[in-house]
Amino acid sequence: MNKMEKALHELAEMDDLAAQGSPIHRLHPAAKLLSTIAYIILTVSFHKYDLTGLMPMLLGPVLLFQLSGIPVRTCFYKLRIVLPLVMAVGLFNPFFDRAPLLQLGTVAVSGGVISMLTLMLKGVFCLMASFLLMATTPIDSLCAALRKLHVPGLLVTLLLLTYRYVGVMTEELAVMTDAYHLRAPGQKGIQVSAWGSFLGQLLLRSMDRAQELYASMLLRGYHDHFHYADIRPFRLPDGLYLGGSILVFLLLRFVPVAALLGSLFVR
Amino acid sequence: MIEFQHVNFAYEKDRPVIRDLSFRIESGESVGLIGANGAGKSTVMKLLLGLLPCEGQILVDDTPVTKETLKTIRRKLGFVLQNSDNQMFMPTVYEDMIFAPLNYMVSREEAEKRVDAVLARLGLTELKYRHNHKISGGEKRMAAIATILAMEPEAILMDEPTSALDPYNRRVVINTIRELSQTKIITSHDLDMILDTCDRVLLLSEGQIVADGPAGEILRDQALLESHRMELPLSLSRRE
Numbered sequence: 001m002n003k004m005e006k007a008l009h010e011l012a013e014m015d016d017l018a019a020q021g022s023p024i025h026r027l028h029p030a031a032k033l034l035s036t037i038a039y040i041i042l043t044v045s046f047h048k049y050d051l052t053g054l055m056p057m058l059l060g061p062v063l064l065f066q067l068s069g070i071p072v073r074t075c076f077y078k079l080r081i082v083l084p085l086v087m088a089v090g091l092f093n094p095f096f097d098r099a100p101l102l103q104l105g106t107v108a109v110s111g112g113v114i115s116m117l118t119l120m121l122k123g124v125f126c127l128m129a130s131f132l133l134m135a136t137t138p139i140d141s142l143c144a145a146l147r148k149l150h151v152p153g154l155l156v157t158l159l160l161l162t163y164r165y166v167g168v169m170t171e172e173l174a175v176m177t178d179a180y181h182l183r184a185p186g187q188k189g190i191q192v193s194a195w196g197s198f199l200g201q202l203l204l205r206s207m208d209r210a211q212e213l214y215a216s217m218l219l220r221g222y223h224d225h226f227h228y229a230d231i232r233p234f235r236l237p238d239g240l241y242l243g244g245s246i247l248v249f250l251l252l253r254f255v256p257v258a259a260l261l262g263s264l265f266v267r
Numbered sequence: 268m269i270e271f272q273h274v275n276f277a278y279e280k281d282r283p284v285i286r287d288l289s290f291r292i293e294s295g296e297s298v299g300l301i302g303a304n305g306a307g308k309s310t311v312m313k314l315l316l317g318l319l320p321c322e323g324q325i326l327v328d329d330t331p332v333t334k335e336t337l338k339t340i341r342r343k344l345g346f347v348l349q350n351s352d353n354q355m356f357m358p359t360v361y362e363d364m365i366f367a368p369l370n371y372m373v374s375r376e377e378a379e380k381r382v383d384a385v386l387a388r389l390g391l392t393e394l395k396y397r398h399n400h401k402i403s404g405g406e407k408r409m410a411a412i413a414t415i416l417a418m419e420p421e422a423i424l425m426d427e428p429t430s431a432l433d434p435y436n437r438r439v440v441i442n443t444i445r446e447l448s449q450t451k452i453i454t455s456h457d458l459d460m461i462l463d464t465c466d467r468v469l470l471l472s473e474g475q476i477v478a479d480g481p482a483g484e485i486l487r488d489q490a491l492l493e494s495h496r497m498e499l500p501l502s503l504s505r506r507e
């Protein structure tokens with residue numbers, strides 16, 4: 001199994017995760033979607049120096065991971081490629097913002113370091129919440145929920161096809177990479193001189209396949225409506241989850257939980 | 268009933284792929300569309316399905332294929348693509364099979380019954396919850412046919428249904444096609460399969476029909492086939 005096939009396998013595992021039957025999985029996709037959006041907005045809204053205020057926001061995803069039966073390590077494993085990019089956000093803050101903000105013993109910690117950590121954590125928390133949504137909701141149900149929330153059909157179709165085409169593109173990449181290595185034994189990776197044509201070919205081949213795949217959807221009655229998605233009516237438990245989760249997130253956002261907990265131990 | 272009336276089509280200007288094409292296929296017929304590479308076989312399928320715009324008129328049950336009628340027309344036609352990977356885009360065989368009936372507003376209960384019935388009929392019940400990317404090429408081809416049968420179309424169009432299959436799976440697909448009662452239009456280079464499954468053959472060359480007649484007659488005409496870059500089916504050439 002080459003790297004690309006492994007990637008495909010991992011993509012399919014996301015579908016397996018989404019098909020499980022925990023209480024979180026069984027919730028209406030719109031409830032989970034709106035709750036996730038609320039979480040992301042509230043997480044992002046923290047001030048860049050409010051590191052201690054931000055920390056309790058971790059409770060939300062951790063609790064939901066427990067309830068959905070999805071191990072947190074699966075999240076970090078699946079996101080291992082994106083996480084470093086998120087972590088890189090704010091990497092330059094310590095160079096631009098050098099004013100000391102707090103003193104840890106003899107070490108003065110600058111505002112840049114704090115804002116860098118805050119940005120990193122915001123990114124990680126938002127990724128965890130997004131992962132949780134994807135891992136507990138099949139993509140088609142998610143798209144159906146978006147349509148029910150009156151998101152334009154074109155945008156929703158784009159989202160669905162992007163998800164589907166990641167697999168198509170990865171398959172093409174796997175075939176092309178194998179073909180390249182069979183004719184370039186001993187080479188590590190793909191030579192820089194071949195990058196242009198390789199990417200061009202990949203794009204063209206993926207487009208061809210994507211067009212055929214879309215045609216196959218159209219020929220079987222797909223028209224921006226997700227009748228086939230297994231989505232049931234919005235019920236009371238969905239409303240309770242949505243209201244309850246947003247309430248908890250608001251409390252975590254506006255009540256200084258960390259400070260209150262700290263005051264129990266430090267006078 | 269499917270009818271092409273003076274249909275013309277070109278992917279690029281001045282390079283026509285289909286030229287003044289006219290033919291008629293009655294309900295229940297099994298028609299093999301044969302021809303060398305680039306003869307226009309797949310293009311004919313795409314035109315019929317309204318995937319490409321054309322000059323002239325294409326009729327399905329007397330309804331012209333237009334933007335407005337596409338939904339009705341496509342409901343009647345099931346298309347099995349050459350590459351099953353492009354056909355099977357849902358995570359599992361079951362989800363792929365239920366996709367079309369639900370899109371056509373069949374109730375979930377009824378759609379599930381259809382899926383189970385088709386799987387049982389094709390002997391594929393054990394594939395139901397398998398992941399599409401984990402099944403073999405032969406199983407995938409059969410599953411692709413199953414997804415179309417679950418639609419309950421009036422006519423089935425197949426593009427190279429036996430390509431890249433081993434002899435056993437090829438035979439399974441041929442037997443399955445033979446048992447289908449719907450109108451069938453099959454494009455293929457596998458002339459033995461066409462001989463086995465079709466009553467009538469249309470020989471396409473440079474976008475035109477150069478022969479139209481009983482499969483047994485056209486596929487035995489060595490001179491005709493060779494003049495259009497084809498050969499006798501292996502089963503016939505061995506005998507002669």
